[in-house]
Amino acid sequence: MQLYNSLTRKLERFVPQAGNEVGLYTCGPTVYDYQHIGNYSAYVRWDTLVRVLREDGFAVNWVMNITDVGHLTSDADEGEDKLEKGATREGKTAWDVAEFYMADFLHGLRLLNVLEPSKIVRATDHIAEQIELVKKLEEKGYTYVINDGVYFDTTKSKNYGELAQLDLKNQQAGVRVALNPQKRNASDFALWKFTPKDKKRDMEWDSPWGKGFPGWHLECSAMSMKYIGETLDIHTGGIDHLPVHHVNEIAQSEGATGKQFSRFWLHNNHIMVDGKKISKSLGNGVLLHQLAKKGFDALDVRMLFLQSHYRTKANFTIGGLEAARQRRQSLQAFADLRFQTIDGGLIDKAAFIETKRIIFEELQEDLHTPEALAALSDLVGGAENGLIEPGAKEVFEHFINFLDRVLGLGLGDSGDITKEQKTLIAERDTARQRKDFARADEIRSQLLSQKIELRDTPLATVWSRII
């Protein structure tokens, strides 16, 4: 499998460090509000990565975190904790806010058919591990304490910012200088923040340096190393995490262990909405339940994500989602043909075997999902009038199962239609032969009300499910 490694900025053949086991860590959400489709797109993309790795025979240990403390409104360790802010907004405790939005997030993942990660880990459940990591860094001389917390001295880290090719000289003179003047360097970041004297926090813990809470970057290092090991095979996250969050994860992890933190770094690009970046001020972060109200299934959203490559900026529009739904509908109609093979059908075994080969090859090439879907559409287009010949039935079943494993669109989830429905279709055929079109139309509407659509082809009447 080839993956684009942000660390080396090139496509590289992926081989795990030990046998066929892959330790994969994904930066999860900060659970202070609903996750919008832009947030969710990342998890669908990394879910696809896990699916393709497993199809390739790897055993994947997929660890994802939940940030429920310490993520401040400014990436530069300033501003309010997003969880505490959510608590004020909703008149609840930060703990309740975390609980509510975490449950909502996990529910969204299930709707999108994202596989359950091997482990979902919360920052607040790993405070001891995070304090240990700071102690280790302190012993090695990477830290210093100022009025508002314990900081990591980035000048002590060799290769700091290599992942992002940061221009530290410019950064020193740039945006981050106006912050805490006690910081030694603008790029230094907080490992542990003290509870401000004049503030009451819901979430705070004792530490060797004083009461407070962990800096946001710390949890990902502490938890990924705990559940995977000191060197990860793959670390994934959003492209916006690359210049600060991921650079800092590397600095503190490698500072503590002296080993490479992650061999591969993969980054997903943004989803735009109507051509604009999703932002709080525009309020254009579309939510899954808003789309459900408009009659869309979360799998339509999944299809929309798969139609673009994870490293490109994709654009979300309602029209685009409508088209994605149509496409999913045509795939479902295709999958339903596995119950209706017919003598004289044009699609034989070889077509399935060849299409499967192309799809898997595209997915192994840095997750080329648009190309994989294009190869599938070619096959589906050919089936429109061709139908499937009976000798291909078993291979067809395998093919649908393969698609469901790698694309997660649930095409094989629904079974055959009922005996009664089959009898109705036969009755309609007889009525048509008798030229009793009134009865034939009546049966068509009756089946339509059961979400079964009929299509008359020269060879037979074909049914498909309306999704």
Ligand SMILES: [Zn+2]
């Ligand atoms: Zn992270």
